[in-house]
Amino acid sequence: MGLDSAAEAVDVPESDLAVARAADSRPIADVAADLGLGSADIEPRGDGIAKLTHEAVRSATADPDAVDSTTVLVTGMTPTPKGEGKTVTTVGLGQALSARGESTALAVREPSLGPVFGVKGGAAGGGYSQVLPMEAINLHFTGDIHALTAAHNLISAALDNHLHQGNEESVDVRRVDWPRALDVNDRALRETVVGLGGPARGVPREDEFVITAASELMAVLGLASDLADLKARIGRIVLAETADGDPITPADIGIAGAVTALLRDAFRPNLVQTNEGVPAFVHGGPFANIAHGTNTLVADRVGASLADYLVTEAGFGADLGAEKFAHIVAREGIVPDVAVVVATVRGAKRHGLEMWPTDFDALDEPDPEAVRAGVANVRRHVEVVESFGIPTVVAVNVFPDDAEAELAALESTLAESDVAVARSTAYLDGSDGALDLADLVRERAGTGEYAPLYDLDASLREKIETVAREVYGADGVEYVDGASDDLDRIEEWGHGDLPICVSKTPYSFADDPSLTGVPEGWTLTVREASPSAGAGFVVVKTADVMTMPGLPARPAAEGIDVDADGDVSGLF
Structure with a gap:
């Protein structure tokens, strides 16, 4: 010093x-x-x-x-x-x-x-x-986060049980978007396969885990105004699609009430x-x-x-x-x-x-x-x-x-x-x-007057381009890897009037963390979009999003301990 x-x-x-x-x-x-x-x-x-x-x-x-x-x-x-x-x-x-x-x-x-x-x-x-x-x-x-983990995985279990019990809603197992959740960093669970072991074990399909903070259910809890609103939002979450491209929700498989009960406290x-x-x-x-x-x-x-x-x-x-x-x-x-x-x-x-x-x-x-x-x-x-x-x-x-x-x-x-x-x-x-x-x-305090940069009745592309230009300082937006199709589908499902939630690196105004300061002369690249219909926004991804972190070479856990009296050490 x-x-x-x-x-x-x-x-x-x-x-x-x-x-x-x-x-x-x-x-x-x-x-x-x-x-x-x-x-x-x-x-x-x-x-x-x-x-x-x-x-x-x-x-x-x-x-x-x-x-x-x-x-x-x-x-x-x-x-x-x-x-x-x-x-x-x-x-x-x-x-x-x-x-x-x-x-x-x-x-x-x-x-x-x-x-x-x-x-x-x-x-x-x-x-x-x-x-x-x-x-x-x-x-x-x-125990709030543990309750969220349990509620998230109840949805996962109910969805797989629906597939096992006859799939009345005609869910396409190739189009299941709802993962499982765990509140611990574990890179080994980023990609998994469930349902192996024969007919009694369920329907085989690819799956993944996210950390609980990345669950849409966490965002739903964060924006619900009361228990009735919480239940309604849970019921709107898009879990999967049918072969015809129609969304499947917790309300469709009758699980919204039970999930809300788990989140009551x-x-x-x-x-x-x-x-x-x-x-x-x-x-x-x-x-x-x-x-x-x-x-x-x-x-x-x-x-x-x-x-x-x-x-x-x-x-x-x-x-x-x-x-x-x-x-x-x-x-x-x-x-x-x-x-x-x-x-x-x-x-x-x-x-x-x-x-x-x-x-x-x-x-x-x-x-x-x-x-x-x-x-x-x-x-x-x-x-x-x-x-x-x-x-x-x-x-x-x-x-x-x-x-x-x-x-x-x-x-x-x-x-x-x-x-x-x-x-x-x-x-x-x-x-x-x-x-x-x-x-x-x-x-x-109180010397300004709040005004959003875009209206909710604007198209999703207009919202994205407004944020890219007015907030990030981008010259324009490029849609790649099927992102345009994603936006069209979301609007067809009736979610075009939602605000957007852009996922990009936090380490730059741009979508490239190496561009420091106030970058100029760049284009925002949108790679994917998905509805968080329960939370009430559309997620716009500019890169792969790490929703299940891994542990570093020397995780903080190695420095955390507890003594014979139950006193914890190493928590920063």
Whole structure:
């Protein structure tokens, strides 16, 4: 750590887990009381965790039009593979708003076991800006993701049983699109064959597994407004096709009600708290590429109803996360009043050095000029969010070993472009480190007027081309490998009025991760499209999507352990 580092003379925490264990947590009933919830409104699920009751959810979301709160959306610049600290910033900002006397609630996604034991380790924020209890949130939590896994596989089992029992709906076994699910990274399950072993074992066919966060059922849970809507959405999921090309759904095979029953409790938001006792909803966790990548609609609605400020988060950079929030989530009534784009020295430096793949050792070398050169990427993300009519500020998320000269270069270059910017040291300082950001957010909130970039009655191609041009900066769109036929079929099925959800690399505005900064003179290539009819959007794929990750050479699981007293170590 250099003498000019941002963390000079500051004690860097030993680990996120150590900070979490040392926190003086409040009783969950007191946290709930901050939101006006009584003991009858919550169901405790262990130390510091509660689920809201169905009645509490219904009461809080009964009249969305009557809600008069401020919604803050946290998004980011084009990230490095290690991320730029959106969750830390989300939690730190929420704590700072609370410290300024604002009634505040946070809403973030639940961690998947795949990343926890794979590459990232724990995923609940970090340092003095995290959600607690950190161990429980990262390991099983309230069982929501396990319930989703079971519900997903119930659909799989019912579909294969339908084939075995006579196939009354005339499902074409070559056109089954519904996989099986598991919440663990396992590359060996990406392609499988089921039904082997003779007539008593079922109908042989090719199959695959996806990680549970990639299940359309996760996206369905994330966008359902109530249990009736959840059941209706489940019933609309396209599982397979007949030989004539007609869609087959859970409603067709009579399974939508049973699947909804398995998700009855998972639908209820989970209430926890931050290091400083601020209420936080940790609920849902859809992928940010093939889905919309944010926590549940119901958690956002409850938070916005019960607090004056809701701080919520979108996955990846603004080109993916904020765009999907604006075109999918905002249309469900959660409209951001202000947005925060998280930027970092190392993120800007990667773009300034035109670096791909990312060499983190090289990024450790101080280079203020490279930081300045990479600011164009940050500025472009601000422009993207503001194109939706959402006022935007930049939070410079400070890592403990950031050089002061580089931080100053990032901030001054942004200021030269009239970008509102505030430094955040929320990882080291909690709310104290995000007070300037909170003040800037309060100042800018409500000064814009939300407007999506496309109308839902536009054709799917028009929607794709609008996002490609206006958000990504592409010159045009090329449809290959049957993508045009996919779009025609989706519109024939009656799903042409849905918003689109583009799946592309998060590491560039373009569909090629090696194109850093703000690429120009390129064409977006669309390779496939498929309906997520239950979730309520059309997935547009620009490349093969990794829906079942594998473990790395040294998975995080190798560093996780538990002692004789049951205390876990190694969770980041």
